[in-house]
Amino acid sequence: MKVTIFGTGYVGLVTGACLAEMGNHVVCVDIDESKVARLRRGEIPIFEPGLEPIVRRNHANGQLEFTTDAAVAVAHAQIIFIAVGTPPDEDGSADLQYVLSVARSIGQHLDRYAVIVNKSTVPVGTADRVHKAVCDELKARGVEIDVDVASNPEFLKEGDAVEDCLRPDRIVIGTSSARAIGLLRKLYAPFNRSHDRTVVMDVRSAELTKYAANAMLATKISFMNEIANIAERVGADVELVRQGIGSDPRIGYHFIYPGAGYGGSCFPKDVQALERTARTVGYNARLLEAVEAVNHSQKTRLYDFILDHFDGALRGRTIALWGLAFKPNTDDMREASSRRLMEALWEAGARVRAFDPEAREEAQRLYGERSDLVLCDNAYQTLDGADALAIVTEWKAFRSPDFARIRNMLKDPAIFDGRNMYEPAVVEEAGLAYYGIGRGRSV
Numbered sequence: 387m388k389v390t391i392f393g394t395g396y397v398g399l400v401t402g403a404c405l406a407e408m409g410n411h412v413v414c415v416d417i418d419e420s421k422v423a424r425l426r427r428g429e430i431p432i433f434e435p436g437l438e439p440i441v442r443r444n445h446a447n448g449q450l451e452f453t454t455d456a457a458v459a460v461a462h463a464q465i466i467f468i469a470v471g472t473p474p475d476e477d478g479s480a481d482l483q484y485v486l487s488v489a490r491s492i493g494q495h496l497d498r499y500a501v502i503v504n505k506s507t508v509p510v511g512t513a514d515r516v517h518k519a520v521c522d523e524l525k526a527r528g529v530e531i532d533v534d535v536a537s538n539p540e541f542l543k544e545g546d547a548v549e550d551c552l553r554p555d556r557i558v559i560g561t562s563s564a565r566a567i568g569l570l571r572k573l574y575a576p577f578n579r580s581h582d583r584t585v586v587m588d589v590r591s592a593e594l595t596k597y598a599a600n601a602m603l604a605t606k607i608s609f610m611n612e613i614a615n616i617a618e619r620v621g622a623d624v625e626l627v628r629q630g631i632g633s634d635p636r637i638g639y640h641f642i643y644p645g646a647g648y649g650g651s652c653f654p655k656d657v658q659a660l661e662r663t664a665r666t667v668g669y670n671a672r673l674l675e676a677v678e679a680v681n682h683s684q685k686t687r688l689y690d691f692i693l694d695h696f697d698g699a700l701r702g703r704t705i706a707l708w709g710l711a712f713k714p715n716t717d718d719m720r721e722a723s724s725r726r727l728m729e730a731l732w733e734a735g736a737r738v739r740a741f742d743p744e745a746r747e748e749a750q751r752l753y754g755e756r757s758d759l760v761l762c763d764n765a766y767q768t769l770d771g772a773d774a775l776a777i778v779t780e781w782k783a784f785r786s787p788d789f790a791r792i793r794n795m796l797k798d799p800a801i802f803d804g805r806n807m808y809e810p811a812v813v814e815e816a817g818l819a820y821y822g823i824g825r826g827r828s829v
């Protein structure tokens with residue numbers, strides 16, 4: 387089938403590559419000329435395991451094309467995906483300017499029936515706004531054609547995006563148009579071979595499903611961080627509590643890891659946007675407010691430990707930092723806990739020496755001008771001249787470090803473990819002070 391995708395970010399590029407991999411002819415369109423130029427040269431602008439070979443292969447065989455020309459892209463297909471960003475507006479609600487701008491450009495070029503499929507995470511009611519924006523443009527051109535707007539929220543996880551896209555848990559299709567359902571069922575048929583993963587519903591329910599999924603996951607994290615903060619103060623170890631509750635199948639082990647707060651491009655903005663949506667319809671979403679508030683303070687938990695360890699005197703100190711990305715297997719630093727920690731350290735007059743296996747380029751782009759940040763080539767290089775070590779991203783490469791080497795290199799051997807990667811006793815036996823999240827220490 388022929389498919390067009392607006393937006394070549396984490397969602398658009400991965401979706402385009404995976405649909406091309408299934409034999410479809412996909413045109414990806416982006417307004418970012420340099421991104422499109424890089425993709426045409428076979429360079430992948432983001433780090434996502436397994437993505438590069440699929441993009442290269444399908445680009446080389448002509449199944450996956452890249453363009454900045456919206457007219458060419460709209461003319462290409464009957465199924466047109468919108469996968470552009472929906473960043474938070476000033477008040478926390480989703481900023482729909484990119485989505486609506488795509489809708490207008492589709493309306494400016496469309497000349498036959500199409501189903502416009504929204505993959506971006508958007509508030510309930512956006513499909514209606516997209517439909518109106520397209521139809522207003524068609525009307526202005528005097529063109530009379532049918533258009534369906536469906537919601538098809540994306541559930542991929544950065545770091546596992548290709549796998550999630552090729553083997554999705556579920557495919558949510560929100561529309562009441564039989565024609566749109568037929569086209570999308572056909573498109574997704576190769577992903578449903580072992581069993582049908584498709585859940586068809588009305589468009590508003592589909593739009594809300596995405597927010598509900600992310601809000602639920604964020605709630606689990608904030609809940610566990612709340613328990614960690616209580617554990618810390620009552621002398622309990624949250625890691626044992628985690629194992630104790632995870633064994634109950636009604637709770638499960640997934641997503642109950644305490645830590646230095648959630649980040650990324652989705653959870654923070656989606657929880658906020660859902661809370662704002664609720665407010666606009668006269669409902670005060672108290673649980674979502676609490677989820678957000680717990681996460682906000684959790685992001686400074688490591689900083690509090692560091693400040694306390696150094697008796698409030700951080701000026702002139704150097705902190706080694708392992709991990710910059712908001713989670714492992716990505717280079718994405720949007721809303722990353724590392725950023726809040728570094729900014730607090732800089733504010734207090736400390737310097738940072740940081741290493742991340744993939745996010746160096748992004749950190750350089752964000753903070754390259756700063757003289758109080760040194761980006762290192764490997765984990766141990768960060769320890770040169772550093773006072774203590776903080777860890778905020780649980781990359782596999784950090785799981786079994788040489789604690790003796792760390793102790794010998796640090797001026798004041800202490801590890802601030804924002805992801806509870808280590809056993810406190812093992813670190814302490816190696817001669818280092820250990821601070822974890824919710825591990826029976828109060829500050």
Ligand code: NAD
Nearest residue numbers: 393394395396397415416417418470471472484506507540
């Ligand atoms: P992104 O910022 O990585 O990419 C968005 C792309 O859209 C950019 O390349 C941008 O240049 C392009 N763009 C903007 N306006 C355009 C236009 N008018 N025409 C063509 N291209 C345009 O964003 P992302 O992380 O891929 O997220 C996209 C959407 O999917 C968001 O709503 C997000 O909430 C949602 N989502 C993201 C993830 C994730 O893990 N990143 C997962 C599920 C859902």
